[in-house]
Amino acid sequence: xxxxQSPQAVILREGEDAVINCSSSKALYSVHWYRxxxxxxxxxxxxxxxxxxxxxxxxxxxxxxEKKQQSSLYLTASQLSYSGTYFCGTGIFSGTxxxxxxxxxxxxxxx
Amino acid sequence: EPEVTQTxxxxxxxxxxxxxxxCVPISNHLYFYWYRQILGQKVEFLVSFYNNEISEKSEIFDxxxxxxxxxxxxxxLKIRSTKLEDSAMYFCASSEWGYNEQFFGPGTRLTVL
Numbered sequence: 001x002x003x004x005q006s007p008q009a010v011i012l013r014e015g016e017d018a019v020i021n022c023s024s025s026k027a028l029y030s031v032h033w034y035r036x037x038x039x040x041x042x043x044x045x046x047x048x049x050x051x052x053x054x055x056x057x058x059x060x061x062x063x064x065x066e067k068k069q070q071s072s073l074y075l076t077a078s079q080l081s082y083s084g085t086y087f088c089g090t091g092i093f094s095g096t097x098x099x100x101x102x103x104x105x106x107x108x109x110x111x
Numbered sequence: 112e113p114e115v116t117q118t119x120x121x122x123x124x125x126x127x128x129x130x131x132x133x134c135v136p137i138s139n140h141l142y143f144y145w146y147r148q149i150l151g152q153k154v155e156f157l158v159s160f161y162n163n164e165i166s167e168k169s170e171i172f173d174x175x176x177x178x179x180x181x182x183x184x185x186x187x188l189k190i191r192s193t194k195l196e197d198s199a200m201y202f203c204a205s206s207e208w209g210y211n212e213q214f215f216g217p218g219t220r221l222t223v224l
Contacts, residue, residue: 032213034154041202041215042154087154099144099156099167 001026003088003102011108012078020105022088023070031064031071032089034101035082042087045073078109113137115216117203123222124193132188132219134203143186144204144213145178147171154202160186161209193223 003024010018022031030049034042048064048071059076075082088102116135124130136143145157158168160178175191186205190197200220204213 036154041218044212044214047211099159100169101154101156104153 002100003090005086005088005102005105007105008103009106009108011110012075012082013110014080015077016109018075018078018107020073020075020086020088020107021070022072022090022102023068024090026069028064028066028069028071028090030091031062033062033071033073034087034089035084036087037084075107078107080109080111083107083109113214115203115205115214117201117216117219119219120217121220121222123224126195126223127192130190130193130221132190132201132203132221134186134188134216135184136186136203136205137214138184140205140207140214142166142206142209143178143180144206145188146202146204146215147199148202148218149199157188159209166209190221193221195223197221198223 003022006021012018030047032047033045035045036042045060046062048062061074062071064071071088073086086105086107089099091099115137118133122130141161143160146154147157148154155171156169158172158178159166163180177189179187186203198221200218202218203216206213
């Protein structure tokens, strides 16, 4: 039931690109992306509300494919500050509506 | 910039004791949430709260947990009889509307001995 993220972990050099995927076995109505640095609270990055929607914030963007029940987060020209664990979050309806986070992707950017 | 605050930052308690974790959500937000993160693991949803009642809760949120908005600013999570496995970081979050951008507090680290 929990959205599965891939890859589980990735190491990049500064300036390289990365893609993080979030796939669900249940229908997705919206997808949120968060970044959590070690020892800190998650920080909201963006929300995607409908199939095919794409959003961007500086060099971080995301897409949402409602039919495939998946979302992808694109990190372009990564910076050291991008290091952290990325979670997708979504509402799942299975009798009742509840919110769950994906399995997480640890990303480390090296200088 | 408005932010969610949580107190205490660290709580140590004995197994079987009751604890109350406190949160002050952002003032114009209507939805409030509690999450738990066991060390090294993912963030887990516990409960959401809207209009002075629970709107959703997870399987984790059993009868030993309760939430309350005792006044216009505080939002509390009570664990009635703590267990060792309740040791975790507890995050409070709030949002203007249901499940749009959620702002997280810094968390309360609960240690049950």
